[in-house]
Amino acid sequence: MLEAVGIHCHTFNEHAAGGLGELAATAVWPEVWIVREQQCSLARSIIEEYERAPEKNIDCEQCGESNPATFEICWRCSTHLTAFEG
Ligand SMILES: [Zn+2]
Structure with missing residues (x-):
């Protein structure tokens, strides 16, 4: 991370x-x-x-890795996280 x-x-x-x-x-x-x-x-x-804020994690759609909600991209595979959409 x-x-x-x-x-x-x-x-x-x-x-x-x-x-x-x-x-x-x-x-x-x-x-x-x-x-x-x-x-x-x-x-x-x-x-x-x-x-x-361990409960506010975002699961990466690409690799499934859990990322902090403050992250805009996955720390593991750099895929853009889509937490704030829909
Ligand atoms: Zn990822």
Whole structure:
């Protein structure tokens, strides 16, 4: 989702949930590292926006991916979202 708006980032621990129980919970949470420090606040606002309205998602007609209602194009396949039509 962040890459779709031009924010370069790396994610860690995406697949580490299986270790839960042996490791401290905070050690296996997914982490997002933003490459450019000046994009951190933008990335944070996007994530907060996403978490604030999780029920207002739009399903992409092309690939079926769920997108935040604030998005105009699908973050996955860049298809224009048609949430505000009809
Ligand atoms: Zn899509």
